[in-house]
Amino acid sequence: MRWEQLPTPCYVVDISRLKGNLEILKGVADRTGCEILLAQKAFSMYSLYPLIGEYLSGCTSSGLCEARLGAEEMGKENHIYSPAYRAEEFPAICGLCSHIIFNSFAQLEKYGPAAIERGRSVGLRINPQYSTQEAHAIYDPCATGSRLGVTLENFRPDLLENVEGLHFHTLCEQDAYDLDATLEVIEEAFGPYMERMKWINFGGGHHITRPGYHIEVLEKCIRRIQNRYQVQVYLEPGEAIALDAGYLVTEVLEIVKNGTDTAILDTSAACHMPDVLEMPYRPPLRESGEPGEKSYTCRLAGPTCLAGDIIGDYSFDHRLAPGERLVFEDMAIYSMVKNNTFNGMRLPGIAVLEEDGECRIIKEFGYEDFKMRL
Numbered sequence: 001m002r003w004e005q006l007p008t009p010c011y012v013v014d015i016s017r018l019k020g021n022l023e024i025l026k027g028v029a030d031r032t033g034c035e036i037l038l039a040q041k042a043f044s045m046y047s048l049y050p051l052i053g054e055y056l057s058g059c060t061s062s063g064l065c066e067a068r069l070g071a072e073e074m075g076k077e078n079h080i081y082s083p084a085y086r087a088e089e090f091p092a093i094c095g096l097c098s099h100i101i102f103n104s105f106a107q108l109e110k111y112g113p114a115a116i117e118r119g120r121s122v123g124l125r126i127n128p129q130y131s132t133q134e135a136h137a138i139y140d141p142c143a144t145g146s147r148l149g150v151t152l153e154n155f156r157p158d159l160l161e162n163v164e165g166l167h168f169h170t171l172c173e174q175d176a177y178d179l180d181a182t183l184e185v186i187e188e189a190f191g192p193y194m195e196r197m198k199w200i201n202f203g204g205g206h207h208i209t210r211p212g213y214h215i216e217v218l219e220k221c222i223r224r225i226q227n228r229y230q231v232q233v234y235l236e237p238g239e240a241i242a243l244d245a246g247y248l249v250t251e252v253l254e255i256v257k258n259g260t261d262t263a264i265l266d267t268s269a270a271c272h273m274p275d276v277l278e279m280p281y282r283p284p285l286r287e288s289g290e291p292g293e294k295s296y297t298c299r300l301a302g303p304t305c306l307a308g309d310i311i312g313d314y315s316f317d318h319r320l321a322p323g324e325r326l327v328f329e330d331m332a333i334y335s336m337v338k339n340n341t342f343n344g345m346r347l348p349g350i351a352v353l354e355e356d357g358e359c360r361i362i363k364e365f366g367y368e369d370f371k372m373r374l
């Protein structure tokens, strides 16, 4: 089908852009020997897992459902980390995952023996207590009192006997200089233990596919750690895999006037782009400007009853009218995986834009998808 025929609202993943990102990531893996995993938390569009699996080493998960999806749909290396596992799920996790990462020595003592019994590689998440970001406090695992990872103070070298890997995840949308600084702190604190490991996982938050990212600095970091400690380095980016590789196509339903104009769309910030409210940020919109930049400024908002369901203020070359289509950019990551049916909002369809310009619908949703969760 043609782009104009897509039903709205609809997420559309751009295959040529996705492939562009995957080529960049595969280049890093090929040149350094590191392994790169898809962090499914950011992007779980499993119809594309066979394609992603052609470029990456496998998946990482935050729990049983993601682990099962990765095993069923990609079927390559399957890692898992969770702040706390459930006893009734742990046997299934051991069946699905090659690498199992624990958040504390208490979890290691509780579940480690079962994982080792099944021949799984066991790791520990550490918290180097070194923040390299201020912008996104809710995405900072090194914030004071963080529950994510073992601090040096709580580290138990006496329990490391069967631990093969260390894992850290402290970055969010950052360049490689922040990784470099983090590694220096980690080596200072945990260096003696790194020598005893088989692998080190650098987590996610590496904005590798962003224009201007310093890939050569990242590769230097990977080589340094691999050579100094004789370990396998893993990266598990989420964002970088589908960064700027998808759209959310929406239609203007109505214009409300109250001082300023507000266009009510058939998509909702609260339901379909929750990071816009959570982070918060103003998503890029095709053929638009900053408020006041072009001749017609308009607020874009969702059709829910939440007063704050506002996407942002934009300007256009013409007055918006009901029936018109708008295209939000960079809507592949942290969108589909986070959407919800609050207020009975319909979930956006899921489609791909093929390299030849054709669109293909993967999935559409309706009333049953709202009802089944209640």
Ligand SMILES: *Cc1c(COP(=O)(O)O)cnc(C)c1O
Pocket (backbone or CB within 6 Å): 039, 041, 042, 081, 169, 171, 172, 173, 203, 204, 205, 206, 236, 237, 238, 239, 240
């Ligand atoms: C969220 C997360 C990732 C992926 O982070 P991005 O910012 O999407 O690259 C990787 N590892 C862990 C443990 C995470 O929590």
